[in-house]
Amino acid sequence: MPSGLVLHSTGPRLPSLDRLASGCALSDEDAFGLLGADAGLEVELCAAAAELRDRGRGRVITFSPKVFIPLTRLCRDFCGYCTFRQSPEETDGLYLTAEEVLSVAKAGQRLGCTEALFTLGERPEQRYPEAAKWLSGKGYRTTHEYLAQMCRTVFEDTDLLPHGNPGTMSRRELEALQPTNPSIGIMLESSSARLYEAGGPHEFAPSKRPRVRLRTMELAGEMGIPFTTGILIGIGETRRERVESLLAIRDLHRRFGHIQEVIVQNFRAKADTPMAGTPDAAPDELMWTTAVARLILGEHVNIQVPPNLSEDYERYIGAGINDWGGVSPLTIDYVNPEAPWPQLSELERRTRDAGYELRPRLPVYPEYFANGSHWPLPPTLKDKLLRLTDESGYVKGGIRRYVHSN
Numbered sequence: 001m002p003s004g005l006v007l008h009s010t011g012p013r014l015p016s017l018d019r020l021a022s023g024c025a026l027s028d029e030d031a032f033g034l035l036g037a038d039a040g041l042e043v044e045l046c047a048a049a050a051e052l053r054d055r056g057r058g059r060v061i062t063f064s065p066k067v068f069i070p071l072t073r074l075c076r077d078f079c080g081y082c083t084f085r086q087s088p089e090e091t092d093g094l095y096l097t098a099e100e101v102l103s104v105a106k107a108g109q110r111l112g113c114t115e116a117l118f119t120l121g122e123r124p125e126q127r128y129p130e131a132a133k134w135l136s137g138k139g140y141r142t143t144h145e146y147l148a149q150m151c152r153t154v155f156e157d158t159d160l161l162p163h164g165n166p167g168t169m170s171r172r173e174l175e176a177l178q179p180t181n182p183s184i185g186i187m188l189e190s191s192s193a194r195l196y197e198a199g200g201p202h203e204f205a206p207s208k209r210p211r212v213r214l215r216t217m218e219l220a221g222e223m224g225i226p227f228t229t230g231i232l233i234g235i236g237e238t239r240r241e242r243v244e245s246l247l248a249i250r251d252l253h254r255r256f257g258h259i260q261e262v263i264v265q266n267f268r269a270k271a272d273t274p275m276a277g278t279p280d281a282a283p284d285e286l287m288w289t290t291a292v293a294r295l296i297l298g299e300h301v302n303i304q305v306p307p308n309l310s311e312d313y314e315r316y317i318g319a320g321i322n323d324w325g326g327v328s329p330l331t332i333d334y335v336n337p338e339a340p341w342p343q344l345s346e347l348e349r350r351t352r353d354a355g356y357e358l359r360p361r362l363p364v365y366p367e368y369f370a371n372g373s374h375w376p377l378p379p380t381l382k383d384k385l386l387r388l389t390d391e392s393g394y395v396k397g398g399i400r401r402y403v404h405s406n
Contacts, residue, residue, distance in 0.1 A: 031243050031296050042288055049294035049320030056299025057322040061351050062361040065344075065395070065402060066115035066326035067108030067160070070334045071096050071147060074131050075121025077208065080201035080274040081235060081267060084335045085121050088130040095134055095143075101150050104331065105158045111329045112401050114388060115363040116160040118147060119334065122167035122207040144169070148176040155180035159388065163228075163326075163363040168207050168216045174223055179378050182364035182385060183260060184220060185228035188213050191248045192241040201235045201275060214248060221256025224376045226368045230263025230304070233289050234281025242289055246296045253301065260365045261302040263325065264290045266309050268336060283310065287319050294320030302365055307347060308339040314350040324351075326363075329402070344402045359394045360402065366393025 034045070072095045075085040088094060096104075105116050125132040125143055140146045144166060151162035164177045165185045177184055189195075189202075191210040196202035202209070220227045231245045246262075253259035266281035286305065293303055304323040307313035313324075327341045342350075351358040362385060368375040369385045370393025377385070390396050 025298065026296055028247060031247055032240070034292050034295065035239055035243065042284070042291070045291045045295070046287065046319045049291035050318055052294055052299045053303075053320040053322055057302070059356050060359050061317065061322055061324065061356045062302075062359050062394070063324040063347065064115045064326040064363055065113045065360050066117050066328050066363070067104050067113050068326075068328055068331040068334055069096065069101055069104055069116055069118050071101070071118050071120040071150060072124060072131070072143060073121055073334075074124030074128055076123050076127040077121070077205035079205045079208065080203075081270065081278075083270045083273060083337070084119070088128055094131055095146065098150065098153055102153060102157060105154045105160050108328070108330050109158050109160055113328070113330065114160060114360070114395055115326055116154045116162045117165065117326055117363075118151065118162055119165045120147065144173045144176065151177060151180040161363050161384065168212045169219070171219050171223070174219055174225060178223065178225060179381065182362065182369070182377060182381055183226040183228055186213055186216050187232060187263065187265070188217070188229050188245055188249060189232040190235070190237045190241060191245040192237050194241075195236055214252070217252050221252055221258045225258060226260040226364050226375070227258050228261040228263065229259060230265055231289070232265050232267055233285060234267030234278075235275070239288075243292065243296070246293055250297055253297070259301060260368060261304055261323065262293060262297060263304045263306070264293050265306055268309060268339065270338070283312075283315075286310070287316065290316050290319040290321060308333055308341050309336060313342070314354050317351070317354045317356060344399070348399050348403050358399050360399060361394055362388060369393065
């Protein structure tokens with residue numbers, strides 16, 4: 001592999017690609033040097049990223065068999081690309097009831113799912129009196145209180161493990177989820193302040209301010225909560241801003257070691273949104289960003305590209321990913337309803353054809369609970385994790401448990 005590659009222009013010096021592939025940590029200067037990789041060098045970037053992945057994660061690509069539970073689609077924010085949020089007059093039910101939540105979870109359990117992904121709008125009771133009234137009628141002050149109870153219900157009454165994704169959180173709100181959520185998530189999306197300026201996709205979404213999202217991630221690190229985050233590309237940010245976002249994530253992981261997974265997600269335009277006319281993120285942009293994410297974050301951090309958002313998703317194995325994220329045999333992707341999940345048999349085939357083994361995982365990765373891990377998870381939570389997994393920390397039964405039933 002070539003080393004010491006230098007641009008032929010007056011641009012920045014590219015870091016040595018063989019040095020990157022060997023596991024040497026990038027300085028911030030080196031990370032920004034990756035911006036100088038033109039189309040002719042992207043093959044080398046991807047090869048270095050893939051080699052780094054193989055060194056740290058081996059020849060296994062994982063996924064989480066899940067059910068998607070949209071607890072409420074009401075939200076105080078308005079993002080320029082979102083079709084998940086609804087106003088009270090657009091929905092038949094303001095919140096899923098406890099019975100509805102448990103029904104979905106038990107149906108997923110029968111299909112072998114192990115993750116209950118709770119996705120919901122940000123603090124809708126602060127915008128909609130209807131939401132506050134519904135919660136009060138059930139004995140709750142906030143949406144977060146209701147979420148914490150639904151997580152307890154699923155944790156206690158099924159084999160599924162909750163993974164809460166409710167947006168920004170305070171320390172108290174994280175504490176309420178910690179006993180039943182082996183991992184929690186919030187997408188950073190971007191650390192760029194430009195995106196919430198007038199005309200930007202986050203202009204009317206105060207909860208998408210990078211500062212408050214990074215603070216949630218910081219609190220989770222202080223509390224020892226394994227955390228999933230990621231960036232969304234193609235919403236108006238530059239490549240430099242993507243690098244800045246990845247460096248912000250890396251800085252938190254270096255401090256706390258809790259960033260278990262980083263999602264690199266591509267924007268897809270949706271009808272009836274302000275960004276309906278914005279082009280989808282180009283596959284080559286996703287490829288470049290995925291490789292750069294691996295090179296910046298290093299060999300051990302788990303990196304995911306959602307397979308339902310790309311037709312030829314297997315190509316991103318060659319850019320250094322080691323995970324496909326949550327895939328459901330039961331529920332749709334409510335955030336991207338136009339994009340069906342791949343059949344698990346097809347996901348397994350494409351992964352195998354690329355030379356890798358597909359294995360199911362829990363919503364928390366094995367390094368946080370298995371093989372003598374000393375990560376400080378609550379004991380009752382760790383007991384359940386170990387009961388559901390084999391000696392390697394992956395879901396018992398392996399991929400045969402799912403492929404043969406589909």
